Amino acid sequence: MAGQVQLQAQHLELLPLDAETKAHETPEDHRDELRLWLRLLTCTTLIEGEIRKKLRDEFDVTLPRFDLMAQLDKAPDGMTLSEVSKRMMVSNGNLTGLVERLVESGHLDRRTSETDRRAQVISLTDLGRAEFRTMASAHEGWIAAMFGDLSRRESDDLMRLLAKTKLSARRAVHGSEA
């Protein structure tokens, strides 16, 4: 693991002036970043899969439903669909159906905004909030168990590095936009 990284670093250090110039002819090696991405993805997939399974087994609820309720729990007065969709990073169309099913099951309320007749404001019902709180409590424990082998120091470092990664990715995605 460490060996490859170091070789890479040496190469770059030995040819610093050529690195940029030669970019077109001999494309740079980005294998390390690729491995980093795959590892990030593996961690997420692993944890997400376990949470999904536990939510289903213990509460008979899907992860998307839980995620939506989690967003709404943070907004006692409700949120518009757009707002939720931005926070959850999912498409608007996706939410339409998800909300429909949760309204149907009595977990969500939905009303047209009083100030903007285009907007739908959704919020947790008492039932929805109660059920969410129960699930959230268990959820928090599951997550803690998953990260349990990391020391306080390591968690802090990881937190910081992920914050930086998030900014870096955002810059790459929205870099040239207003």
Next chain:
Amino acid sequence: MAGQVQLQAQHLELLPLDAETKAHETPEDHRDELRLWLRLLTCTTLIEGEIRKKLRDEFDVTLPRFDLMAQLDKAPDGMTLSEVSKRMMVSNGNLTGLVERLVESGHLDRRTSETDRRAQVISLTDLGRAEFRTMASAHEGWIAAMFGDLSRRESDDLMRLLAKTKLSARRAVHGSEA
């Protein structure tokens, strides 16, 4: 929401010896781990969404198709569905349809294993391999750009911490199993 966290943290620090004993009455605060998880998830979702978009815009291919081809590119002699499903961490049933569509489009070959008539071995066709290599090259650049703001040192640290996270999560998931 923030207030509660701080109260909880103070409590734990003032009564370190009681922390475990009282776990049942005053459940531990796992908010940091939760924030860590959400940040991890955000990074993944952000990067994944961008990759998905670029693959669609530039190559008119979906991310799952690309991921499947990526697995097969690493196995010149092909792999069984089970093997692929394990590596991609998706269900078997999921692959059936995905493979079907890629065979249909001429990117994959599929044959029954000669040593085990239950197993299907799939592999990239020449077309599939050629198209994948082109896409993979671009893909590598996109990923590199996304992690571009991290120094070599930070990438290494992140890599190491994610390796540890992966192990930790695996232990939590499969801990008591053979």
Next chain:
DNA sequence: AGCGGATATTTGAAGCTTAAAATAATTTCC
């Protein structure tokens, strides 16, 4: 007032994904 662009949401089509049940072939163990 009303035109035109922007914003909020829904709809529709296609594809992805899962869990659980069904099918088929292999392996294990008497």
Next chain:
DNA sequence: GGAAATTATTTTAAGCTTCAAATATCCGCT
């Protein structure tokens, strides 16, 4: 050799997800 357990895959039903097009409303501008 054969029953039983295991493994590989497919099928089915339900739900999730995206993108793009359609609808409705709002906002800014003249």
